[in-house]
Amino acid sequence: xxxxxxxxxxxxxxxxxxxxxxxxxxxxxxxxxxxxxxxxxxxxxxxxxxxxxxxxxxxxxxxxxxxxxxxxxxxxxxxxxxxxxxxxxxxxxxxxxxxxxxxxxxxxxxxxxxxxxxxxxxxxxxxxxxxxxxxxxxxxxxxxxxxxxxxxxxxxxxxxxxxxxxxxxxxxxxxxxxxxxxxxxxxxxxxxxxxxxxxxxxxxxxxxxxxxxxxxxxxxxxxxxxxxxxxxxxxxxxxxxxxxxxxxxx
Numbered sequence: 601x602x603x604x605x606x607x608x609x610x611x612x613x614x615x616x617x618x619x620x621x622x623x624x625x626x627x628x629x630x631x632x633x634x635x636x637x638x639x640x641x642x643x644x645x646x647x648x649x650x651x652x653x654x655x656x657x658x659x660x661x662x663x664x665x666x667x668x669x670x671x672x673x674x675x676x677x678x679x680x681x682x683x684x685x686x687x688x689x690x691x692x693x694x695x696x697x698x699x700x701x702x703x704x705x706x707x708x709x710x711x712x713x714x715x716x717x718x719x720x721x722x723x724x725x726x727x728x729x730x731x732x733x734x735x736x737x738x739x740x741x742x743x744x745x746x747x748x749x750x751x752x753x754x755x756x757x758x759x760x761x762x763x764x765x766x767x768x769x770x771x772x773x774x775x776x777x778x779x780x781x782x783x784x785x786x787x788x789x790x791x792x793x794x795x796x797x798x799x800x801x802x803x804x805x806x807x808x809x810x811x812x813x814x815x816x817x818x819x820x821x822x823x824x825x826x827x828x829x830x831x832x833x834x835x836x837x838x839x840x841x842x843x844x845x846x847x848x849x850x
Contacts, residue, residue: 659699660690661838662748664814666703666740667755668710669805676700678801683751686795686841690834701749703736707757746819750835751842752812753790759810763787769813774836779843787812794845813839 663683665671671679680698687696706714711728718726743749744762754762762768768786771778778785781792787810790796791803796811816832 658691658693658697659748660696661687661698661751661835662701663698663751663753664701664703664743664747664749665753665805665809666705666736666758667753667806667809668704668706669809670704671700671702675801675804676702678799682795682799682801683838686845687838688834690831701743701747703740703743705733705736705740705755705758707755744814746817748831750814750816750832751839752810752814753805754810754812755806756808756810759787759812762814767815769815771813774813774839775843783810793842794847795842798845798847811842 661683663679665679679700683698684696687698689696711733715726715728740758744767752762763786770785771782771788772785779788779793782788789807790805790809790811791807793811796802813836816828
């Protein structure tokens with residue numbers, strides 16, 4: 601019998617280099633690479649935004665604090681609870697959600713005083729994180745310019761800066777009158793209000809911490825004029841309740 605040479609043809613799998621799918625994909629990628637990258641980026645961005653939106657808590661009120669008081673987690677929760685007591689459930693979800701936006705800030709005089717006090721206590725060389733203060737001040741300015749917080753608790757030196765720029769609504773416009781004990785036409789010490797004198801977290805702030813109301817942002821149209829105006833008026837309703845608050849009976 602004549603020997604016959606048997607030759608086996610090697611078949612390349614379609615997903616390996618040289619395969620049909622690989623060749624097709626390589627050609628497709630060469631001509632459509634940037635389209636795929638851009639579309640993938642947009643889909644990913646859209647998905648992340650949707651997930652964040654669905655997972656985000658609805659906020660009924662933002663309160664802004666800026667000054668030398670350092671808020672810990674317990675203090676933050678206590679202040680939010682205090683304002684929750686007088687804030688309406690705006691979105692009707694069955695609960696009142698108040699969020700504190702706080703910025704730890706000190707004036708040059710306050711920094712120098714803190715450094716001197718630390719040195720007098722024998723703590724030696726004291727370093728000051730000026731970069732943190734600069735970052736917090738920038739964030740504070742942005743919040744005053746176009747942020748969500750309307751009700752503000754501010755240290756006097758920060759209050760004066762915003763007041764000079766015309767950033768506050770007169771108390772008479774917010775309440776219909778100027779309350780007794782007001783520091784000026786725009787502010788009153790939080791401790792001199794019924795709410796501030798009752799809740800310990802508010803009494804614990806610096807004695808000269810000023811309560812005031814930010815004017816409606818000129819950038820409100822970016823968030824929807826109707827929605828922004830409704831939220832602003834809701835904040836004014838809460839602000840009024842700071843002065844009509846009555847301590848619960850024992």
